Amino acid sequence: MVAGNILVADDDTAIRTVLSQALSRAGYEVRTTGNAATLWRWVQSGEGDLVITDVVMPDENAFELLPKMKKLRPDLPIIVMSAQNTFMTAIKASERGAYDYLPKPFDLRELVSIVGRAMSEPKNRVRAAPNADLDGMPLVGRSPAMQEIWFCRKFCVWTMRPWNNDVDYAASE
Numbered sequence: 436m437v438a439g440n441i442l443v444a445d446d447d448t449a450i451r452t453v454l455s456q457a458l459s460r461a462g463y464e465v466r467t468t469g470n471a472a473t474l475w476r477w478v479q480s481g482e483g484d485l486v487i488t489d490v491v492m493p494d495e496n497a498f499e500l501l502p503k504m505k506k507l508r509p510d511l512p513i514i515v516m517s518a519q520n521t522f523m524t525a526i527k528a529s530e531r532g533a534y535d536y537l538p539k540p541f542d543l544r545e546l547v548s549i550v551g552r553a554m555s556e557p558k559n560r561v562r563a564a565p566n567a568d569l570d571g572m573p574l575v576g577r578s579p580a581m582q583e584i585w586f587c588r589k590f591c592v593w594t595m596r597p598w599n600n601d602v603d604y605a606a607s608e
Contacts, residue, residue, distance in 0.1 A: 438462040439554045442483035444474040445516070446492045450539075454487060457543045458550065471495035478504050478511065485534075485553055487546075490517040490524065498527050505532035512553035515543065 441463045443454050451467040458465045466482070468474055471492045477483055486504065490497045497515060504513060512534035517524050520538035528536040534553050537546060 437464045438551075439484040440464045440482065441467070441550065442486045443467045443473060443488075444471060444486070444492060445469065445489040446491070450489070453543070453545070457547060461547045461550070463550070471497065472502050475500055475503065478508060481508075483511070485550060486511060486513045487550075488513065488515055490515060490519060490528075497547075499529055501528070501531040501533060511554070511557040514546075514549060514553070516566070549570050 438461065441458055443451055443458075443465060444467070445451050445454070446469050448469070451576075455465045455467050460539075464603070466477065468477075469471065469492070471494050474486065474488060475495075478486065488497045488500070495499065501513060501543060504511060509532075514535050515528040515533040516537040516539055518539040525536040525538075535549050537549070
């Protein structure tokens with residue numbers, strides 16, 4: 436029995452092959468493409484239970500495609516991967532509705548684990564709106580990169596507060 440259908444988009448043939456093999460061994464049916472146009476066509480036609488996409492592709496940036504996919508299919512988990520390993524890349528992925536962000540190179544076991552977690556979550560899961568109150572924002576990604584971003588965000592908010600000696604800041608956390 437197939438555990439789910441996964442759409443993989445990456446312009447690197449080797450990445451597509453490795454992901455297809457690893458996810459197929461884990462019991463998933465996998466379709467791969469090297470461009471965003473084909474991925475968008477598949478998503479529009481209702482294909483796939485989960486998307487894994489690279490950020491940079493020859494015809495369109497995944498950050499431009501991600502909001503369109505989330506608008507059309509808000510419950511579709513999308514995992515974004517990129518060789519551009521910066522906090523801003525991970526933050527953009529999160530802001531645009533990605534389920535998780537993986538910096539390349541990544542551990543295949545971690546990817547398969549994230550896919551399994553995403554596939555097992557209820558499909559009607561509600562995420563915070565991009566401009567919602569940040570203190571109530573759920574931790575979108577569970578990867579080490581996303582955990583570090585979450586920590587840095589909390590640290591920056593705490594350290595940028597105006598200092599008042601009459602307030603116990605540690606107690607307010």
